[in-house]
Amino acid sequence: MNSYQRVTNRLRGQAVDRPPNFDIMMQFAAHYIHQPLSRYYQDYRVLCEANLAVQQDFHLDLVQAISDPYRETADFGATVEFPADRLPLCREPLLKELEDLRQLRSPDPATGPRMSDRLEAIRLMKEKVGGEVPVMGWVEGALAEAADLRGVSAIMTDLYTDPDWVKELLEQCVEVGIAFAEAQVEAGADIVGLGDAVASLISPAMYREFALPYEQRIFEAVHQKGGLARLHICGNTNRILADMLESGADIIDLDWMVDLEKAAAIYGDRAAVCGNFDPVAIMLQGTPEMVEQAVLTCARLGGSRWFCGAGCEIPDETPVSNLHMQVRTLQAIGSETLRLS
Secondary structure: OOHHHHHHHHHHOOOOOOOOEOOOOOHHHHHHOOOOHHHHHHOHHHHHHHHHHHHHHOOOOOEEOOOOOOHHHHHHOOOOEOOOOOOOEOOOOOOOOHHHHHHOOOOOOOOOHHHHHHHHHHHHHHHHHOOOOOEEEEEEOHHHHHHHHHOHHHHHHHHHHOHHHHHHHHHHHHHHHHHHHHHHHHHOOOEEEEEOHHHHHOOHHHHHHHOHHHHHHHHHHHHHOOOEEEEEOOOOOHHHHHHHHOOOOOEEEOOOOOOHHHHHHHHOOOOEEEOOEOHHHHHHOOOHHHHHHHHHHHHHHHOOOOEEOEOOOOOOOOOHHHHHHHHHHHHHHHHHHHHHO
């Protein structure tokens, strides 16, 4: 069974040889092939090489064109710096004042330098492993993108003081998100992930007003193009588990502090849960034995449609022995399931 079949069967509730491995890898992937982060972020060929390498060596069930949150932001016009081997920086928000929204121009994914680079990565990945391994693209959720353009602290204040202005910004962000998501599916993405980390910082009522409707619109566009949707909200989302299901996501990531068993019960056969052992305490700082126990626990709590993955990105410098143990444990789970069936 190849990865494409494994993922497809899992989502349909059909038999698989082992649970899918959906770890997110970015910094780890770049350094795994001894490339600086600046090249990983700016050269689709490096991004592709890195993701193909970790997919093969650690038996991931996807290749991913995810890198950093600033692709849309940079193409909107923000100044993003790329230190040689550190995370990218956006030192000044593009929207310093509310009036700046009047001058904001929406980029075209086909011509925006950073968005089109992701499209090229997807095309190359599809050429290399299409039909064998799912290709995953990525967009920023409208609220996350608004925070990137305005600054997190400022957008949090704006939600209370200028909610109508925020919605005007969100409308522009979601249209860019839809166009970018559609372009990625057209380029060959089987899955489009959506990152909306800032959504875990607001109340459930605010999530339903300022995040969820825009996630729904992006995922509807993905589905209409024939793609699958993956929702990723970092942080404690226990209060919005049921709301996240209404996004329409096929796969919902859960961070390590979230009640995996409760989420699996809520989602049932409407969405697959993915997660959710601690990427730092278990994967980076833990032992192979701790990884084994964490994977087994999540498999037990996550139910029959569970996807394996750390609660968030695999940290840089994670021991390869821990990643290999994750794979061996998944294979053992698969063997035991087949033996018992």
